[in-house]
Amino acid sequence: MIDSHQYSKVQITKMLLIAFVDAVVSGFYLKIFPLDYTINLAVVILPIYYYLDRRLLPAVTAIFIAAFGLFFRTMTGFYYYGSFANAFWSDFNFMFFDITYGIIFTLLYYMNEQKTLYTFFLAALASDFLGNAAEFISRYGIEEYFSGSVMATLMFVAVTRASIAVLLISAIKYYNSFLRKEEHDERYRMQINLLSELRGEIYFLKNNTEHVESVMDEAFGLYREYDQLSAEAQKNKALNIAKNVHEIKKNYFKVIDGIDEIIINETPFDRLNLSDLVKMLYMSTLRELENEKKHVILYFDVHSTSPIHEHSMLMSVLRNLINNAVEAIKSEGEVRLTHNEDESKHFFTISDNGCGISEELIDYIFKPGYSTKYNDETGHSNRGIGLSLVLDIVEKYFEGEIEVTSNVGIGTQFRILIPKNKV
Structure with a gap:
């Protein structure tokens, strides 16, 4: 059992790991505007994390992603911008996307009781579009945002990334379902093999019951013969053999009945x-x-x-x-x-x-x-x-x-x- 302190450590570790991966993957981007504005491919992966681990709060994780991402970009942008200060302020606006994305995703999906792929797609779409809108406006102003085809392009990007995320999640779910089916089939194979072995052995045991009964009948027959001959010692010996074989027979049938009951109860299907x-x-x-x-x-x-x-x-x-x-x-x-x-x-x-x-x-x-x-x-x-x-x-x-x-x-x-x- 995990207490709250340990649970917090686990979640913080996950958030830091997500932030690190996001910072690394964000190095892969597309420039689709004449302005110095890029579309980050890491956003395809981000909602998948939230879908797979429902305990991650996107709004809190977004703070880790924003802070870690800004630090990573500042360190790697030093040579490009000439100083840490220039690198910091040139990439500072990325934080608007990260924070906005986390808040919107929390409201539309994390707090939504209907957590389906459809609501996931809508949440990823809205978070992506509004996050890009917040970052774009913070960089170039609201007038530039409403001019030209900026909104349409950002919507296209959001739909594309959300669709890819849904496709990847569907593939993951299909693969997990396939693995579960394989495990399920393997359990059935093992069960059928075990049952077939038991049925074979039970058939063998039942065939031997005739021999047990034959030995018991012969021993009792000897007892009667010795009784007529007044051979007391031999008579008692034959009687003891008959009694012992009778006990063996009773235990034998108990074992057979017990295994038969197991077979009936454990058979996974009739045919x-x-x-x-x-x-x-x-x-x-x-x-x-x-x-x-x-x-x-x-x-x-x-x-x-x-x-x-x-x-x-x-x-x-x-x-x-x-x-x-x-x-x-x-x-x-x-x-x-x-x-x-x-x-x-x-x-x-x-x-x-x-x-x-x-x-x-x-x-x-x-x-x-x-x-x-x-x-x-x-x-x-x-x-x-x-x-x-x-x-x-x-x-x-x-x-x-x-x-x-x-x-x-x-x-x-x-x-x-x-x-x-x-x-």
Whole structure:
């Protein structure tokens, strides 16, 4: 939290910085009158400062700009005018513009409750025009001001500078909006990736519940057998195993229900179109490749706008196959994802030109425990959701088909068929 004293220091620092920048940029000017009168280009930037920081009071900032600008011009004009006094008085009239601009802008914009680009444009226009009028009259008198085309020229200058300021602010707002959208999309990509990983793991856990129940049934069956044989020690041991497995089962289901609830609550939308889903997968894979010591080119050719309701499950399947394809490439290569569809089915093809899989192993890749991600140094195998679960999701969850072809040294290709009414 910033107290008033600290806040004042911050604002004064900002005002001094604005005054310094204004003094430097004011060195760029145009002479549009036969008289020694210049049009300062710094005025294009000045209202932008006021728009971006609403806490800056233009009338007060104008005092800093006028004082700093006069000092800067006096120092730099010494050699041109021959003395500091001549330099000071020749540029003294600039202060009329700065002060007038600050006061008018404060009245028309800073104190206006309707702070829109339209009111900003009007305030910048009026401040510019009246500021130039005040400076011009202080230099050459009011009669010179009303003679010829001075007023029309100053109005043209004011409209031009105010318009440029509005265009620059619009560009800044568009850029900020673009950045916010990028951040928003990035959060969604991360959320979808996380949810797809959780859904895949939940599916894996649910499949294992049958094994847990089977162990519990067998242990209870042993208990009954030992009970009939009057084998008290073995009977108690079997009963304890059944009880322990039952407790494990309860905790197991609590974990599954808890993660399921998180997934339901955190899902950002009910459905995505397929193109957006694959775009998220593409960006996610690119980020992961940044940490890899290999050069992998991704070709994702998916342009379908078909709605996908089961986006997290489909993402689990595609991401796992893409990651396996990347893993199969040792130093450099290509990974492709293509898609076709008809009225009732989606057809996906994931291919790579990596090391390939031998004929001896091709029949085992969908078996539980098989992994392409074995670490020789640690001896650990990173399962992910595993190809066995990919097969399970495609065939049982989506009621689709998956097949693989591979040649050692050439690469591997997975082809997936999924009914549209299942995704």
